[in-house]
Amino acid sequence: METHLIQMYMRLANEFARTFDSLFHRIQSSMILKFILGLFWHLLHIAVSLVHIWSYVIQQLRCYIISSGLFAKYRNFSLSRLRYLAVIVDSQEAKHTAKIKQLLSWLSAIGVKHVALYDAEGVLKKSIDFGQTRLRDRSAGTCLDGDVNCVTSLCNYEEMSIELLSFTDGKEGIAKAASFLCSDYLKNDSDDCGRTETLFTEANMTKALKAVGYYGPEPDLLLVYGPARCHLGFPPWRLRYTEIMHMGPLKSMKYSAIVKALYDFSKKYQNYGS
């Protein structure tokens, strides 16, 4: 009796699997199926949104606790590992220069010395004008290394040096450095293979980037202000071992969130592949 039942169930299951496959293809274009799938898809996304809402609430609580100064660890942590900080801002939000300036003053208050501000469309380069604010030395033509041939905008703001970057400083910068290396390579007439090996090294690319004015130090930490965690074309040559942290939209930026990010960075350990 039992074995008979088993055999029946096995046959049924096999049949079910086979017919389901063919049925699947047939009713795939059915409107009802689309409606049901859509319903489940929206339900899934509602569940995801609920999880996000919960983590947002936790984050706000944490920010409130940090700003109340309850934990000493958030007040006294070392920034010695942070030599260079980069901030990526969504181009739409970069138009709010008041927010950008507030962000910079917060960073300055924390003790950051060098900041690179990046936005994909170059809105920051056009709109940031430090003329009215306390300005030390507007040296738009000087690079960090003292080279005169410099394209990126650099200025000082409240004892902090600020570098403004956009999409053209990334891939196009590398292409210009490649042109520089290429012209060097073509000048040499001999078919010297050894020369090829010594010319196309990463160190020489760095020198070429300096020569064409697209050089900058590699940031240790990158804060992303935008709807999603993307680096939006930040210069690839400078992004190799940078810690990337997503801070959310610029309009809801908080001082304590920056403190938390810097604290988390100070606790990170990198073994650089080994």
Added chain:
Amino acid sequence: MNSTKNNINSRRESLGFFFFFFFLFAQLFSDRRYKAPLLVGSLLCMEKQGGIVTSNLLGSASRLLRKCLFSILSFGPMPTHIAFIMDGNRRYAKKRSIKQGVGHRDGFTTLTSNLKYCYEMGVKYVTVYAFSIDNFKRDSSEVRFLMDLMKEKIDELLKQDSVINRYGARVNFWGNLDLLSEPVRSAAKELMASTASNKGPVLSVCVAYTSADEIMHAVQEVCRERRERLQREHGRVNGMGNETDSDVSVADLEQHFYTAGCPDPDIVIRTSGETRLSNFLLWQSTNSHLQNPVRLWPEFSLRHLIWAILEYQRVYSYLEDTRNLSKKNE
């Protein structure tokens, strides 16, 4: 008396079948360590009836459930290219108090199952960061072990019944393959050659790869091409070319990357919660959604992959806008 006994038996059978399907569904979403006991649980439910359910039946039932799930996911935008940085094998081994080698092996198992899920979902391109040039700095015994493991797994993939052949996938090996030992290099080249004509999904394995090295390789190739072209046109190179002969554009470089012909990744997932890219696809990930789940790579299962896709779908419209903007910028 007999009829009541039959009633009790049939009720027990239907309960057994209910629990069988419950355990089957549960093991689909569970962690690696719970999968086995849940499968055993489902088998035990059937055992009461005296039958042993074949693995085929379990496998096809799982596949069916996955197919339903993926149909639901496909209602929204699906990524075409997912990249994985498979980080956390050694930490996983330490956590489970097993040998490091076993951790790496579990990592490979996770890779094959995630490949299977991605291909079932319709993700055409999958890229994985298997070994960086920086990883050569590790202990020589570990490097040798990893190279041997790679050779062993490539040989397995060359076999007829591997996941690669089941889906008709094409395999690429990206990186400076000259840095690898001879057996691994030749096995990799053999696998690339044997799958070169496959029209199915694409698996790209980055070995001895860094983004910086890829960019330098592209620059070198462009320069070499220019020199050869000038030599053909003018006979000699020195002083004959124009200023514009040495002009290299972004498009020139992109044509000579290892990734030429492959679309940019939609999602870059780095497991084990680390926030850096470690020299992986820095040029190509301009508009990719960078995700860093806290799970270690060998623990990255179906539900984490589904979560990653759902996160991508949430921000898809923003990513599309930025992609269109950067196309305009170029």
